[in-house]
Amino acid sequence: MSELVYFEDLAPGMSFTSQPVKVTAEDIKAFAAQFDPQPFHLDEAAGAASFFQGFAASGWHTAALAMRMMVTSGPKLAAGYIGGGGSITWNKPVYAGDTLTLRGEVVELKASRSRPERGIALVRCETSNQHGEVVQVLSANVLVWRRPQG
Numbered sequence: 001m002s003e004l005v006y007f008e009d010l011a012p013g014m015s016f017t018s019q020p021v022k023v024t025a026e027d028i029k030a031f032a033a034q035f036d037p038q039p040f041h042l043d044e045a046a047g048a049a050s051f052f053q054g055f056a057a058s059g060w061h062t063a064a065l066a067m068r069m070m071v072t073s074g075p076k077l078a079a080g081y082i083g084g085g086g087s088i089t090w091n092k093p094v095y096a097g098d099t100l101t102l103r104g105e106v107v108e109l110k111a112s113r114s115r116p117e118r119g120i121a122l123v124r125c126e127t128s129n130q131h132g133e134v135v136q137v138l139s140a141n142v143l144v145w146r147r148p149q150g
Contacts, residue, residue: 005075006147007119010106018069018102020130023057025096031061044096056093062100062136063088066127069102074123079145084120086140092133099130107139111146118145 025044032041036058040050047055071081094100108122121144127136 003076004078005144006078007109007111007121007144008147010075010109010121010144012106012108014075015103015105016074017104018073020099020101021065021069022099023061023065023094023096025055028055028057028061028096031064032058036060052093052095054093055096057095059088059090059136062090062094062127063138065100066102066125066136066138069100069127070104070123070125073102074104077142077144078147079143082143084141084143086138088139089137090135091137092129092135094129094135098135100127100135102127116146118143120144 029042032038038058039046040052040056041047041058041061044055050056067081074081102125104123104125106121107124109119110122111119121142123140123142125138125140126134127138128134
């Protein structure tokens with residue numbers, strides 16, 4: 001979608017699928033060094049000896065990749081993707097070499113009573129690996145502007 005999307009353009013059931021994103025060991029180390037510097041995200045041997053039994057990305061790295069996939073492949077919201085809370089679950093680790101794809105769906109729309117210029121879209125996003133296994137589920141309340149009048 002290249003046109004700007006407003007609240008009125010959305011409907012429950014609308015969905016989108018991202019382009020695949022490959023996760024490399026270098027990506028995992030770079031993200032971990034800056035944001036989650038735990039040994040099992042910084043070193044392959046430590047990852048193999050850990051709970052993850054392999055070199056796994058931080059869950060926050062997976063969440064950041066999901067955000068990127070949502071913004072680049074989802075509807076081009078007029079004011080951008082402004083979060084208003086939500087929930088996230090990590091179902092499986094993401095390992096070096098995995099290729100991720102996100103599928104998003106508009107679940108619910110709520111017009112604001114106190115702010116008529118906007119509403120909230122509940123968007124559910126499943127991030128899956130190359131085997132079709134869901135690695136993360138993100139349900140996000142996204143602030144969406146209404147189309148300007150006039």
